[in-house]
Amino acid sequence: MIWRRHGRHLKDGLLVSPFFALFAVFGVWPVLRSAWLSFTDYHATDDPVFIGLGNYAELFADERFMTALANTCAYMAWVSVISVLLGLALALAFGSDSPLHRAVRVAFFLPAVAGGVGAISAWKWLASSEAYGLFNSLRAALGLAPARFLGDPQWTLPVLVLVGVWSVLGYNLVIFVAGLRAIPKDLYQAAQLDGASPLNQFLHITLPNLRPTLAYVSLTGMIASFQVFYVPYLMFGAVDTLGGPLDSALMLVTYLFDRGFRHLDLGLASAAAWVLTLVLFGLTWLNLRLVGREGAR
Amino acid sequence: MHLALPKLALALLLATGLRQTQAAHLVIWMVGDDKTPRVMQPAVEAYRARHPGVTIEVRDVPWADAMTKYSAALASRRGPDLVTASSSYAIALGAKGALVDLAEAAPALAAELKQQANPGALAAISRADGRLFGAPFDMHVQLQYYRSDLLAQAPADWDGFIATVRSQLTQGRGFAQQWGNTSWLGFYPYLRQAGGTVYDAGCRRAVIDSPEAVRALSYYARLYRELNAPTDGWPDADGGLESGAYALMQSGTWLLSRMDMVHKGLVGKWAAAPLPAGPTGRRTAVLGGTVLAVTRFSPRRALALDFMRTLYQPEVTRRMAEAALAHGGMWLPSGRQDQIAALPLPHRDTLLAQLADAEGPPACPAWIRQDYLLTRAVQRVVLAGGDPQAELSRAAAVMNRALGAQP
Numbered sequence: 001m002i003w004r005r006h007g008r009h010l011k012d013g014l015l016v017s018p019f020f021a022l023f024a025v026f027g028v029w030p031v032l033r034s035a036w037l038s039f040t041d042y043h044a045t046d047d048p049v050f051i052g053l054g055n056y057a058e059l060f061a062d063e064r065f066m067t068a069l070a071n072t073c074a075y076m077a078w079v080s081v082i083s084v085l086l087g088l089a090l091a092l093a094f095g096s097d098s099p100l101h102r103a104v105r106v107a108f109f110l111p112a113v114a115g116g117v118g119a120i121s122a123w124k125w126l127a128s129s130e131a132y133g134l135f136n137s138l139r140a141a142l143g144l145a146p147a148r149f150l151g152d153p154q155w156t157l158p159v160l161v162l163v164g165v166w167s168v169l170g171y172n173l174v175i176f177v178a179g180l181r182a183i184p185k186d187l188y189q190a191a192q193l194d195g196a197s198p199l200n201q202f203l204h205i206t207l208p209n210l211r212p213t214l215a216y217v218s219l220t221g222m223i224a225s226f227q228v229f230y231v232p233y234l235m236f237g238a239v240d241t242l243g244g245p246l247d248s249a250l251m252l253v254t255y256l257f258d259r260g261f262r263h264l265d266l267g268l269a270s271a272a273a274w275v276l277t278l279v280l281f282g283l284t285w286l287n288l289r290l291v292g293r294e295g296a297r
Numbered sequence: 298m299h300l301a302l303p304k305l306a307l308a309l310l311l312a313t314g315l316r317q318t319q320a321a322h323l324v325i326w327m328v329g330d331d332k333t334p335r336v337m338q339p340a341v342e343a344y345r346a347r348h349p350g351v352t353i354e355v356r357d358v359p360w361a362d363a364m365t366k367y368s369a370a371l372a373s374r375r376g377p378d379l380v381t382a383s384s385s386y387a388i389a390l391g392a393k394g395a396l397v398d399l400a401e402a403a404p405a406l407a408a409e410l411k412q413q414a415n416p417g418a419l420a421a422i423s424r425a426d427g428r429l430f431g432a433p434f435d436m437h438v439q440l441q442y443y444r445s446d447l448l449a450q451a452p453a454d455w456d457g458f459i460a461t462v463r464s465q466l467t468q469g470r471g472f473a474q475q476w477g478n479t480s481w482l483g484f485y486p487y488l489r490q491a492g493g494t495v496y497d498a499g500c501r502r503a504v505i506d507s508p509e510a511v512r513a514l515s516y517y518a519r520l521y522r523e524l525n526a527p528t529d530g531w532p533d534a535d536g537g538l539e540s541g542a543y544a545l546m547q548s549g550t551w552l553l554s555r556m557d558m559v560h561k562g563l564v565g566k567w568a569a570a571p572l573p574a575g576p577t578g579r580r581t582a583v584l585g586g587t588v589l590a591v592t593r594f595s596p597r598r599a600l601a602l603d604f605m606r607t608l609y610q611p612e613v614t615r616r617m618a619e620a621a622l623a624h625g626g627m628w629l630p631s632g633r634q635d636q637i638a639a640l641p642l643p644h645r646d647t648l649l650a651q652l653a654d655a656e657g658p659p660a661c662p663a664w665i666r667q668d669y670l671l672t673r674a675v676q677r678v679v680l681a682g683g684d685p686q687a688e689l690s691r692a693a694a695v696m697n698r699a700l701g702a703q704p
Contacts, residue, residue, distance in 0.1 A: 043393045044371040045593070064669070129527045131542055151479065151528030153680060238530040240482040240668065245528065246676045247669075261364035262386070263666060264393050266372070 034270040042267035055271035065272065067247050068255035074157060075251065076225035079164040084218050086165065087172025088210075092202075095177045105177065109170030120234040123163050124150065127235075153248035156236065160249060163231050168224065172217050179213030180206070215291040222283050226276065229253040252276050323353045323600055326366070326377040328587060333357045336435075336628045339616035340608040347607070351600065371395050371594070378595040379604065381434050381587040384421040384657050385665045390590070391430025392662040397591040400429040403602045409609065410632055417584045418631035421657020425500045431588030432605060433631035437549040438655045439476060439486060439582035440647065441570045442535070442556070444563075447544045451570035455490075455516060458545075458573040462524045465544040472520065473527050473534035475548035477583065479679050480530075481671040482658075483547075485583050487513040489656060490575025495671065500661035503696035505671060506689040512576065514678055514685040521679045528680060539563045547572065549585065550651075553643045554627040569644045571651040584655040586631055611636055667696050 038055055040048035059065045090108065094101040111119065126134040127149035136146040149155045187205050196204070207214075232251050236244030242258050243250030252272065260269025327333045334355040341353045356377075358366050363382065367390070370376025382390065390396050400407045407429050410419060418433035441451045447470065452458040462472045477483035488494070493509035496502065504510075520526045534546035539560040557564050571580045589608070591601045607613055614633040618640050621628030627643075630636055634652070642648060658664060674692040677683035 044368050045393045045395045128533065129529045130533050130537060131540075148528050150530065151532075151680075236530055238477075238480065240477055240480045241530065241672055243669070244530065245479070245680055246673065257364075261368050263389060264368060264371070264395075266368070 034273055037267050038270040038274050040267045042270075043264045044266055045264070048267060051267070055268045056275070058268060059271055059275065064243075064247065064250065065255055067243075068250045068252045069275075071157070071248065071250055072226055072228070072252045075160055075164065075228060076222055078157070078161040079168070079225045080218055080221045082161065083165045083168045083172050083221055084214070087169055087217065088176050088214075090169070090173045091176030091180055092206075094173070095180050105170070105173060107170075108173050111167050111169070112171045115167050117230075117234060119167075120163070120231060123159075124235055127159055150235065151245055153244075153246040156244050156248035160228075160232055160235070163235070164225060164228065167231075168221060172221065175213060175217050176210070179210050182213075183209040211291055215287060218291065219284060219287045222287065223280055226280055226283070227253055229257070233257075321351050321600075323351065323379065323597060323604060324377045325353065325355045325379040325381075326358045326370075327355060327381045328358050328360055328363045328383075329381075330359065331357050332624060332626065335624055336617050336621050336626075339620050340604070340613050343610070343613045343616070344604050344607045353604070370592070374594040376594070377592060378597050378601040379589060379591055381589050382431070383585070384418070384431070384433075384588050384660070385668070387422060387431040387588045387590055388424070388660055388662060389665045391424070391428065395593055396430040397593055397595075397598060397602075398428045398430060399432060399591075399602075400427055402591070402598070403605070406432070406602070406606055406609065413609070413633050413635055415584070415631045415634040415652060415655070417652075417656040418586065418588075421584065421660050422588045423660055425498070425661070431590035432609065434587045434589040436584050436586035436629045436631035436652070436655075437551055438584050438648075438651050439547055439572060440550055440553075440651055441545060441547055441572055442538060442552060442567060443545045443570065444470075444538060444541070444566055445568040446566045447541075451545070451568070452573050454574045455576070459519065459524070462520075462545060466524065470541060470544040471526065472524050472545045473532045473537055473543045473547075474520070475532055475534040475546060476585075478526075478530060478532060479521070479528050479672075479676055481668050481675060482583055484514065484517050484671070484675045485656075485658070486572055486581050487517045487575065489581035490572070490577060490579050491516070492575075492577045492579075495659045495664070496661050500659070500663065500700075502700060503667070503693045505674070505696065506686070506693040510689055511685045514675065514689060516575075517675065518678045518685065535560060538567060550629065550648060551627065553648065554622075554625065558625070569647045571647060571654070580651070580654050582651050582655045584631075584652075584657045586629070586657075589632075609633060615639065663696070663700055667699065670695055 037048055039050060039052060041051045041054070042048035090104075094104040125132075129136065129146065129148045129151055131137075131140075131146070133146075133149070135149055139146060147155060149159050183206065187209070188201055191201050191205060228251050232244065232249040233242070233254055236242075236249035237254070242254055253276070256269050256272040256276070259265045259272065325337065327337065334357050337355045341355065344353065345351060364386070367376075367380065367382070371390075387396060391398070399410075410429075410432055414433045415436060418436050422431050422433060423429055443451045447465070448461065452461040465471065474483050477485070488510055491509045491513035493505070493507050493513055495505050497504055521528060534543060534548055535552055535556065537543040538546055539562045553569060556567060572582050574580045589605060591598055591605070595601055608617075609632050611633060614630045615636045618628050618630055618636060622641065629642075629648075629652075637652070638645075638649060658668070670692040674683075674688040677688045678685050
C-alpha cells in the first residue's frame with residue numbers, strides 16, 4: 001500500500017540520491033564545517049579549539065584585512081559598473097545578426113574562454129615598466145614619461161580593473177544581446193508611431209524590460225569581482241609578497257589564502273570566508289531589491 | 298570454533314602484511330617543477346641499493362600549490378613522509394607542530410649538519426630554542442650580474458655602486474634588482490651589510506629601527522630615487538641586461554646556468570660578482586632555497602630519518618648535484634656545503650665567495666607573520682617618499698606589540 005502510494009517518489013528520490021549525497025559531502029558539509037571552524041583556533045595540525053568570536057574580532061582589528069576589504073570593494077564597484085555600462089552599450093551597438101556584429105561579439109567574448117595564466121602573463125608584459133611594455137610604448141609615442149604600472153600603488157587598481165573588465169565584457173555583451181532580443185518588437189513599433197525619440201524608447205522600453213537581465217549581469221559580476229584572486233595574485237604576487245606595492249593589490253581572497261595556507265590560520269581564514277559570504281549576501285539582497293523586484297514587476 | 302583460529306591467523310597475516318607495506322614505502326613531496334624530483338633520484342637509488350624492500354615515491358609540488366597541498370595533507374594527517382619547503386615556511390610549520398624536531402629525533406644528523414651545512418642556511422632553519430625542524434636541502438643566493446663588455450668590473454662597495462650606475466645612466470643604461478625588488482627580501486642584504494638585524498638574538502624584540510637599519514634603508518631608497526631602478530615586483534632584469542637597458546642587475550644564482558641558454562645575445566658579454574660591500578665591509582646576500590623535513594604524522598618516521606641520513610652522505614649529495622648539472626640545472630646542496638667546491642659549477646669562485654657571506658631570513662617564529670611590516674616600511678620609503686627612521690620605527694612598534702603579546 002505504502003509502496004503503491006509513495007513508490008514513484010521513492011524511485012525518483014533513489015535516482016537523484018547520488019547527486020544529493022555528493023552535494024551534501026562536497027557542498028553542504030564543507031560550508032557547515034567552515035562555519036564551525038570560523039569560531040575556533042585551528043591550524044590543521046591539532047584539533048580545533050572553540051574561541052567564540054575571537055577570529056572575527058582579530059579580523060576587524062587587522063589593518064591588512066581592512067585594506068583587503070576596501071581594495072576588493074573598490075575593485076568590485078569599478079569592474080561591475082564599467083562592465084555593465086560598456087557591455088550594454090556594446091550590445092546596443094553590435095546586437096544585430098550582421099557578419100560584422102557577430103565578429104565583434106566573438107572578439108569581445110574570446111577573453112571569457114581564453115583567459116587564465118597565459119592571458120595574465122600577456123597583460124604583465126603589456127603593463128611592464130620596461131621600455132618594451134606596450135602601455136609605456138604608447139605613452140612614449142604621445143610624448144609622456146614612462147609609468148610604473150606594476151610598481152606604483154596609484155596604478156594598481158586601474159590596471160586590475162582594466163583586466164577585470166576585459167575578462168567579463170564579452171560575457172556581459174552576449175547576455176545583454178539575449179536580453180535585448182527578448183524585448184517584444186511591437187513595443188518599439190508602437191512607440192515610434194507615437195513619435196517617441198530613440199532616447200525615450202531606450203529609457204521607457206529598453207531599460208524597464210532589461211531589468212531582470214541587468215539584475216542578473218550585475219549580481220553575477222559583483223559576486224565574481226568580490227571573489228577575484230588569480231589576477232592580482234599572478235600580476236602582483238611574488239615569492240616574498242602577495243599584495244603588490246603597499247598592499248594596493250591585496251584582495252579578500254588573497255588575504256584569506258595568505259592567512260589560511262601560508263600561516264595555517266585556518267580558523268581565521270574561515271572567518272574571513274564567512275565575512276566574504278555575508279557581504280555577498282548583503283549585496284545580492286540589495287541588488288535584488290533595487291533592480292530585481294522592479295524588473296519582476 | 299574450528300574456523301576461528303584460521304580467521305585470526307589470516308587477520309594477523311593481513312595486518313602484518315599491511316604494516317610491512319606501509320613501512321616499506323616512503324612518499325616525498327618536493328616543491329618545484331616536474332624536473333625537481335630528478336635531483337632526488339641518486340639518493341633514492343643509493344637508499345634502495347641498501348634497502349631493496351623499500352619503495353620511494355618522489356612527487357613534485359608546484360610552488361603555487363605547495364601551501365594548499367601541504368595544509369590539506371596536515372589537516373587530514375596523512376600525506377608525505379618527507380617534504381621540502383622554504384625555510385620560513387618550515388619554521389612556521391614547525392611552530393604549529395607539523396614537523397619532526399631533528400635535534401631531538403636525529404641528534405647525530407643534526408650535529409653533522411652543524412659541521413657540514415652552509416652556516417647561513419642552517420641558521421635560517423635553526424630556532425633560538427635549539428629545535429631544528431628541517432635540514433638545509435638546497436640554496437640560491439643573490440649575485441650581481443653585469444655586462445662585461447660595458448663594465449670592466451662590478452662595483453665593490455656601496456659608493457662604487459652608486460658611481461657606476463650614475464655613469465651608466467648618462468649612457469642610457471640603468472640598474473634593476475629582480476629577486477625581492479622593493480620588498481624585505483631586496484632590502485635584507487643592505488640591512489645586513491650595514492650591520493643591522495630584524496630581531497635581537499633571542500627573537501624577543503624587533504630592532505629594525507636601529508641606526509644601522511635606517512642607514513641601510515636610506516641607501517636602498519637611493520637606488521630608486523636617484524638611480525631610477527624599476528619598482529615592478531619582478532622586473533625583466535636579465536632581458537634588460539641583454540637589450541642593454543641595464544648594465545648591472547641583481548638576481549639569484551639560478552641565472553648562472555640559464556643565462557646563456559635563455560639570452561643568446563648575452564653569450565660572452567656578461568659576468569657575475571658578489572654583492573657590493575656595505576659599511577661593515579660585508580657583502581652579505583640573501584640565501585633562499587629549501588629545507589628537507591619529516592612530517593609529524595608520518596607513520597614511517599624512522600624510515601624517513603634513515604633516508605635523510607643516506608641523503609646527506611657526501612658521495613650521495615655529490616651525485617645529486619652532478620645529476621642536476623647533467624640535466625642543465627644547478628643544485629647547490631646547502632646541507633653539505635663541503636661538496637660544492639668539488640663540483641664543476643659555472644662561475645664557481647664568485648659563487649663560493651658569495652655563499653661564504655650569505656644569510657637566510659630570520660629564523661624567528663614570528664617572522665613569517667611580520668615580514669609584510671618590513672616590506673611595507675621599505676615600500677613606504679621607496680614608493681611614497683616616506684622617512685626611513687619614521688617608517689622603520691612604526692614597523693618596529695607594531696612588531697614589538699605583537700611579540701609582547703606572544704607567550
